[in-house]
Amino acid sequence: MMEPIRVLHNIASLHFGGSQAFVMSIYNNIDRTKVQFDFVVTPEEKKDLYSQVEQLGGRVYVCPKYTGKNHFAYCKWWNDFFTEHPEYHVIHGHVRSTASIYLKIAKKHGLVTIAHSHSTSNGSGFSGFVKNTMQLPIRHIADYLFACSDKAGVWLYGEAATRQSNYKMIPNGVDLERFSFDGAKREKVREQLGIDEHTFVIGHIGRFTEPKNHKFLVELFAEYHKSNKDCSLLMVGDGELYNAIKNQCADAGIAEYVIMPGSRTDTENFYQAMDAFVFPSLWEGLPVSVVEAQANGLPCLISDVITKDVNLTDLISYLPLNNKKIWFRHFDDVDAKERKAISDANKSKLQPFDSKRVAMELQLFYLEQDKKGK
Structure with missing residues (x-):
């Protein structure tokens, strides 16, 4: 029996949140004999979704949190990671602030790269300004541009990019039966x-x-x-x-x-x-x-x-x-x-928005892209 392909998700955290809910909905509904998920997160307490990921067969890797001052160390971590883990052909990035860095490195190592927009703002102040600046190149680096809504897509990639063939609006799937009224x-x-x-x-x-x-x-x-x-x-x-x-x-x-x-x-x-x-x-x-x-x-x-x-x-x-x-x-x-x-x-x-339908569509997509990677 063939081993499942492994898709790498860079998601910053496995604590409860909107992007985490999306990924776990997909993870719970895909055929894990064909597609497995692994995760790169930043240092944090191991709670919330960690045990669920482990039970589903996923691996979790911890990369340093990007501060700007550690730019070269951050790049080295990703370069070393892809060198040590040639099994990954697809990376799905949910961390937009540094996506122009790690997706560029992933492409150099032959991976198919996916950026995913889950928001419509970085907030205000200096931090928001820095994030806005860092995310500008994403639309030119990622192979595929995903968004949870067209509004989120226009915000991160620009309106012109949302008319390109590599742009996809991916609904945040929900288990309709689980949430039905009782x-x-x-x-x-x-x-x-x-x-x-x-x-x-x-x-x-x-x-x-x-x-x-x-x-x-x-x-x-x-x-x-x-x-x-x-x-x-x-x-x-x-x-x-x-x-x-x-x-x-x-x-x-x-x-x-x-x-x-x-x-x-x-x-x-x-x-x-x-x-x-x-x-x-x-x-x-x-x-x-x-x-x-x-x-x-x-x-x-x-x-x-x-x-x-x-x-x-x-x-x-x-x-x-x-x-x-x-x-x-x-x-x-x-x-x-x-x-x-x-x-x-x-x-x-x-x-x-049914989670099973969204999961099956993404499963087919991952399997197709895995053949292109490397």
Whole structure:
């Protein structure tokens, strides 16, 4: 029996996040007797997805974090790596800030190179400026330009590049069955979380980082709660701002109405407990959690800066971040409706985002490209 080909993913971290959710969705749904994934990450605590990767047969390599000052050491690490590991014919890069460096080295060693855009911003300040500058050559270096949405593709590669034959918009696949609504699960999860049957639950799933805009979400809930006492805020995730947001809830006097269970692998259960999914991000590529929430039948109230590529059903409402009253009106409208599963019509619209379909398309792509490498 032939050994599977091995595709190398450079992903910076195996802690929970959007690009990680995408890769693991593909990894769980490909035929691993034909295609195996291995990962290059930067130094970090071995938690979250490490055990899952190991169970699925993946290998994890640790490369130094790029600081600028270690440019030559960083290049040497990648050169040495490809020399020592000739088994890799394809590299899929999810780290855009240094992609123009490691993809160029990979090409020199004969690999087929894929760049993947998962975002639409590098943030502000000097760090954002440096990242923006470093990523400019990517469109000229990578063999293939992938993006989670066309908005993310235009942002990273430029509009002209998105019309090239080597550009592909790859949907962030979701296991539609896993995230489907289940009334019995809803009752059980709400009971476990101490949520009353009639309480209106505003929910969010995402890392506690600046782009997700948790600060606004807490302000929004605190103000809405003043005149709507029977409601709770459920925020699932972890990240560098977790404690700051927890303190914000305490300072606003709403801590007893806010549930923050941290980082979880069973996110499908938490969607069941929600009545509205709220996603007020400052910028995004294509948020997987918004697709998952739609699969669960949840009305999704999201900021109007988020790509229209995620507008897959009639469950999406785009709202401005400078007008809280509009969000409150939508809360009231959702609260007045019965919680139910996704309609057949909406489920049909989600089919292009089905994780099994996306995984099979990528599997065929990897197998074709592996023959071209070296």
